[in-house]
Structure formats: C-alpha cells, structure tokens
Amino acid sequence: MSPSYVLxxxxxxxxxxxGVSILTFAIIPLVPGSPARxxxxxSATPENVATLxxxxxxxxxxxxxxxxxxxxxxxxxxxxxSFINDKSITSEVARRLPATLQxxxxxxxxxxxxxxPAGIIAALRPGGKRDVTAMIFSxxxxxxxDFWMGILLIVFFAEYLQVLPxxxxxxxxxxxxxxxxxxxxxxxxxxxxxxxxxxxxVRSAMLEVLNQDYVRTxxxxxxxxxxxxxxxxxxxAAIAIATIVGLQMATLLSSVVVVEIIFAWPGLGSxxxxxxxxxxxPMLQASVLLFAAAFAVVNLLTDLSYVLLDPSVEYA
Amino acid sequence: MAVAVLQKRESRVSEFVRKAxxxxxxxxxxxxxxxxxxxAVFGRQLAPYDPNGMDFGARFAPPGLKHLFGTDEFxxxxxxxxxxxxxxxxxxxxxxxAISASVxxxxxxxxxxxxxxxxxxxxxxxxxxxxxPAVLMAITVMAILGRGVTNAMIAIxxxxxxxxxxxxxxxxxxxxxxxxxxxxxxxGQGNTTIIFKHILPNSLGPIIVQTSLSLAFxxxxxxxxSFFGLGTQPPDPSWGRMLSEGRSFLRQAWWMGVFPGLxxxxxxxxxxxxxxxxxxxxxxxxKKIQ
Numbered sequence: 001m002s003p004s005y006v007l008x009x010x011x012x013x014x015x016x017x018x019g020v021s022i023l024t025f026a027i028i029p030l031v032p033g034s035p036a037r038x039x040x041x042x043s044a045t046p047e048n049v050a051t052l053x054x055x056x057x058x059x060x061x062x063x064x065x066x067x068x069x070x071x072x073x074x075x076x077x078x079x080x081x082s083f084i085n086d087k088s089i090t091s092e093v094a095r096r097l098p099a100t101l102q103x104x105x106x107x108x109x110x111x112x113x114x115x116x117p118a119g120i121i122a123a124l125r126p127g128g129k130r131d132v133t134a135m136i137f138s139x140x141x142x143x144x145x146d147f148w149m150g151i152l153l154i155v156f157f158a159e160y161l162q163v164l165p166x167x168x169x170x171x172x173x174x175x176x177x178x179x180x181x182x183x184x185x186x187x188x189x190x191x192x193x194x195x196x197x198x199x200x201x202v203r204s205a206m207l208e209v210l211n212q213d214y215v216r217t218x219x220x221x222x223x224x225x226x227x228x229x230x231x232x233x234x235x236x237a238a239i240a241i242a243t244i245v246g247l248q249m250a251t252l253l254s255s256v257v258v259v260e261i262i263f264a265w266p267g268l269g270s271x272x273x274x275x276x277x278x279x280x281x282p283m284l285q286a287s288v289l290l291f292a293a294a295f296a297v298v299n300l301l302t303d304l305s306y307v308l309l310d311p312s313v314e315y316a
Numbered sequence: 317m318a319v320a321v322l323q324k325r326e327s328r329v330s331e332f333v334r335k336a337x338x339x340x341x342x343x344x345x346x347x348x349x350x351x352x353x354x355x356a357v358f359g360r361q362l363a364p365y366d367p368n369g370m371d372f373g374a375r376f377a378p379p380g381l382k383h384l385f386g387t388d389e390f391x392x393x394x395x396x397x398x399x400x401x402x403x404x405x406x407x408x409x410x411x412x413x414a415i416s417a418s419v420x421x422x423x424x425x426x427x428x429x430x431x432x433x434x435x436x437x438x439x440x441x442x443x444x445x446x447x448x449p450a451v452l453m454a455i456t457v458m459a460i461l462g463r464g465v466t467n468a469m470i471a472i473x474x475x476x477x478x479x480x481x482x483x484x485x486x487x488x489x490x491x492x493x494x495x496x497x498x499x500x501x502x503x504g505q506g507n508t509t510i511i512f513k514h515i516l517p518n519s520l521g522p523i524i525v526q527t528s529l530s531l532a533f534x535x536x537x538x539x540x541x542s543f544f545g546l547g548t549q550p551p552d553p554s555w556g557r558m559l560s561e562g563r564s565f566l567r568q569a570w571w572m573g574v575f576p577g578l579x580x581x582x583x584x585x586x587x588x589x590x591x592x593x594x595x596x597x598x599x600x601x602x603k604k605i606q
Contacts, residue, residue: 012440019444030460143584145536147543148559148577155566155573254449258540272452273544276459288456292447299447 006304013300020292021073025066027288028281034058038279039083079286084278089286093268097290099169100267103190103260104252106183110191111198111248116241118195119202120229123210134199141196146255150189150262157185167264186263190255194248205240209233246302250295257291335597342593345528348586355399356406363396368551376569386571388561394571397553398579404554405583408469408547409534415473417527420480421516427481428488429511439485442478450475454537458546468547472537476530483526487519494518521598528591532584539580555580 562572
C-alpha cells in the first residue's frame with residue numbers, strides 16, 4: 001500500500017466529512033419556518049422570535065453561522081445547546097455514544113458467530129441439506145424487519161418467559177451480568193439479522209475460493225480437508241470476509257438506530273429520532289453528523305484493510 | 317441482416333424466459349410479487365370489512381372464520397387493514413424506487429460516460445449522501461419535510477439515489493469501451509444518443525437487479541418510517557403503523573403484531589428472491605459461484 005494511496009483516501013475522507021457537515025448544517029435553514037419559532041411555540045410574538053433569533057445567531061449570514069458551528073465542533077468539540085432544554089449537546093452525545101458503540105460491537109460479534117460457521121459449512125457442500133437450511137435461514141433474516149424482530153424477541157423473552165428485561169441500559173460498571181442481561185435482546189435483534197446477511201457473503205466468498213486451482217492442488221496433494229479449509233481456503237477468503245465485516249458494521253450502525261428506539265436504548269440512534277419528533281434540530285444535527293462520520297471512517301478502514309489482508313491487492 | 321438481428325434478439329429473450337421459468341427462487345419471487353400486486357390493486361374489492369370501520373363489540377377478537385387475522389383494539393378487521401396496507405406499501409416503494417432509479421441512473425451514467433471532473437464531482441457527492449446510515453438519512457429528510465406518505469417517498473428515494481448511481485456508473489464503465497460504442501461514435505452519433513440508445517440498454521442487467529432489491533428495502537423503509545410515526549398517518553392502515561399500534565397489545569392480541577410483520581417479511585422476500593434470481597441469470601459469474 002503506497003503512502004500516496006492512503007493520503008489520497010484520507011483526503012477524500014476529509015472532503016466527504018466536509019460535505020457531510022454542510023448537509024447536516026443545512027437541516028436548520030431547510031426546515032420550514034424559523035427554528036426560533038419552533039423553540040418558542042406558535043403563541044410567541046414576532047418580537048420574541050426576533051430576539052431569540054439574534055441570541056441564537058440565526059440573523060447572521062448562513063456562511064458565518066456554518067463556520068461558527070463547525071469551528072466550535074472541530075476546535076472545542078462543542079455542538080452547541082439543545083433547543084428543548086438548553087443542555088450541552090456535547091455532554092449528551094458523550095453520555096450516549098458508549099451505549100451505541102457497545103450495542104453495535106456486541107451485535108457484530110453475534111453476527112460473526114453465526115455467519116462464519118454457517119457460511120463455511122454451507123459452502124462445503126453446495127446444494128446439500130446444511131447449505132439449504134443455512135440459505136433459508138439467511139433469506140428469512142434478510143427479509144425480516146429489524147423492528148419486528150425486536151418486538152418478537154421482547155414478547156418471547158421478556159413477556160412470555162420473563163427471563164430478560166424488555167428495555168433499558170445498564171452500564172458495565174454496575175456489574176457484568178446486569179449489563180449482559182440488558183444488552184442481549186437488542187444485540188440479538190441486530191446480530192441475528194446481520195448474521196443472516198453475512199452468512200450469504202461468507203458462503204459465496206468461500207465457494208469462490210474453494211473453486212480455485214490452488215485448493216484443488218492442495219486436495220490433490222492429499223492434505224486433510226481441515227488443513228485445506230483452514231490454511232488455504234479461509235486465509236484467501238479472509239479479504240472478502242473483511243470487506244463484509246466492514247460493510248456490515250456500516251449497515252449495523254443503521255440497524256442500531258432502529259433497535260435503540262425499540263428497546264429504549266439510550267444511544268445516538270434513539271437521540272436522533274427523539275430529536276426529530278421533538279424538533280430539537282441542533283441535537284439531530286449532532287447525532288447525524290457523528291453517525292455519518294463513523295460510517296465514513298468505517299468505510300475507509302474497510303478499504304485499507306484489504307491491503308493488509310491480501311498482499312496481491314496493490315493500490316497505486 | 318435486420319431479420320437476422322431480430323431473430324437473434326428474439327432467441328435471446330426466449331432463452332432468458334426459458335431459464336427464468338426453470339429458476340425456482342426467481343419464480344417464487346415472481347409469484348409473491350404478482351400476488352401482492354393483485355392485493356395492492358384489488359385490495360378494496362377483496363377486503364371483507366371497511367379497514368377503518370370500528371366494531372367495539374368485536375374488540376381483540378382472535379383469528380377465526382369471521383375475522384381471518386382477528387381484530388384490533390377498536391374492533392377493526394386486521395385482514396382488511398393488511399389488504400389495504402399493501403396498496404400503501406407498494407405505492408410508496410414503487411414511486412420511491414422509480415425516483416431514485418431515474419435520478420441515480422442518470423447521474424451514474426453521466427459520471428461513467430464523461431469521466432474526469434464530472435465523475436469526481438458526482439461520485440464524491442454520492443459518497444457524501446452514502447455516508448449517512450439509511451434509516452437516519454430517511455429520518456433526517458422527514459425532519460426537514462415533515463411527516464406523511466409523500467414525504468416518506470421522497471426520503472426513501474433520496475436514500476437510494478447513490479446506490480443506483482454507483483451501480484449505473486459501474487455498468488456504464490464496463491460497456492463504454494465496447495466496439496459498438498466506438499462504431500456508433502464513428503457513425504457520428506451524439507453523446508446523448510450513444511448513452512441512451514447504446515450504453516444504457518446494454519447496462520440494464522445490474523440496474524434491474526438493483527431495482528428489485530431496492531424495492532425490498534423500500535418496503536422495509538416505509539414500514540420503519542410508519543412504525544416510528546413519520547410515514548403513513550392514522551387512521552390509514554399501513555403495515556408499519558399496524559405493528560406500532562399492535563406493539564402495546566401483544567400480550568392480549570398477538571395477531572396484531574404478527575400478521576402485519578409477516579406481510580412485510582413476505583413482500584420483502586418476494587422482491588429479494590426475484591432480484592437474486594435475476595442476478596443469477598444476468599450475471600453468469602455469480603451463477604457459477606452459487
């Protein structure tokens with residue numbers, strides 16, 4: 001991987017983040033009616049609205065507003081204040097970010113624990129019973145709405161069996177078991193679905209590799225199937241699988257938004273929806289910006305990881 | 317010569333149909349889509365009850381002969397509401413995908429055909445749009461436009477524009493250098509003619525596959541937005557809304573949460589099967605792998 005390639009990709013990332021910030025900033029000017037009126041309610045007098053607009057800096061030109069906003073974020077990590085309760089957005093976001101990250105990570109782990117064995121086993125005998133079962137499971141998982149899956153899990157585990165809590169978040173510092181009990185259902189919701197999606201990709205990545213000449217050669221040499229799979233096939237399928245994991249992380253972030261809302265999980269996704277419903281636009285801007293930034297960074301890391309995993313991929 | 321070309325095209329179409337008929341997944345998907353289309357168009361005639369008609373004497377009636385999928389907290393017939401909801405899901409999904417496919421394919425084709433600066437500008441713009449997680453993007457657009465079905469369509473359409481642009485660009489790039497394009501240019505045909513008459517028709521395969529898969533996602537997205545109270549507004553039935561309404565009553569009336577969810581799942585499956593099947597037929601490399 002040449003340094004110039006990494007630099008170019010980093011340059012593109014900064015450009016994308018810059019564009020993302022402009023689009024996110026545009027939420028407030030694009031919303032019909034003045035944000036000050038939204039904050040004060042319909043009964044506010046025009047004078048009150050004008051005073052608040054001045055106080056919030058909304059009477060300044062858009063470019064000035066944008067640079068004030070973005071420089072606050074870049075230099076002091078300051079996202080401004082909430083429209084609803086005047087609280088600092090940065091501290092609200094900082095409070096919620098770990099919850100989202102934990103959920104996404106555990107969900108990805110569950111997804112991989114399903115997809116890797118299922119995809120590999122399915123690929124070993126295409127068309128066989130195990131393959132067909134894995135593919136049926138995968139098709140159902142791909143088509144099931146995540147919010148429905150969440151509801152079904154709540155009904156079964158929290159209401160019918162009453163073994164797990166139906167919503168809420170407990171920090172790890174309050175104990176591992178309570179944390180696990182709370183995270184398991186939301187993480188399963190996202191994890192089962194992403195596991196289903198990834199199973200298909202792991203299977204085709206393995207199939208492609210298993211059809212290669214070097215695998216045939218390894219088998220012809222009389223190597224055991226285990227060595228053929230572990231040493232020859234898996235290692236070469238790793239690049240495709242890494243891509244899938246990266247892309248899946250991005251999809252997971254999207255699914256997490258939905259799952260957080262269903263399970264009243266205090267993360268950035270539920271923050272985004274609540275802000276939309278309450279018309280707390282600065283709060284929405286912050287959560288959207290952070291999600292998009294995470295998304296873009298994950299995509300870049302995925303691209304760069306190709307090269308580390310597969311030396312034959314050369315980027316100029 | 318014209319006759320020979322026509323015959324060749326006809327034999328290619330009939331070969332495609334023959335292969336499609338033998339592809340079980342594709343045919344299953346096709347069957348589900350046709351069934352849903354019939355329900356979406358004739359749902360009003362097929363529904364045994366008025367979807368918004370309340371019958372307080374029959375609140376929370378379990379599934380049975382009188383009410384096939386039971387009734388909800390207002391005594392409304394869940395089956396009739398699902399039949400009506402199909403029309404909403406279909407309308408939103410088709411219009412949203414039509415908008416995103418037209419805009420996305422146009423932008424992608426321009427980027428792929430002209431390359432250089434235009435390619436950079438369009439594709440970086442698409443990267444920016446693509447940097448937003450799908451659901452969050454839709455929620456944000458709804459925050460700006462306001463709630464409602466029309467705005468949900470626009471939100472979903474915007475989310476899928478970059479995907480179509482990428483697919484179309486890739487497809488155009490792969491045929492741009494072919495002999496027939498060079499020949500068309502040598503004959504003095506303009507860029508617009510070359511793009512619309514020669515390049516796009518030959519890049520349709522991946523775009524058609526993407527359309528089918530996007531329809532599946534659009535149905536899911538509409539359901540999610542309505543579930544969150546941003547899409548279809550009450551009392552109109554929509555699968556997502558029905559799920560969100562049924563959520564509070566699942567202990568006493570499981571059918572309120574199960575049947576709308578199944579309806580969403582089966583429709584999404586239909587479009588996914590159809591899209592996957594088409595990909596098998598249109599992309600021989602994938603077929604070999606699978």
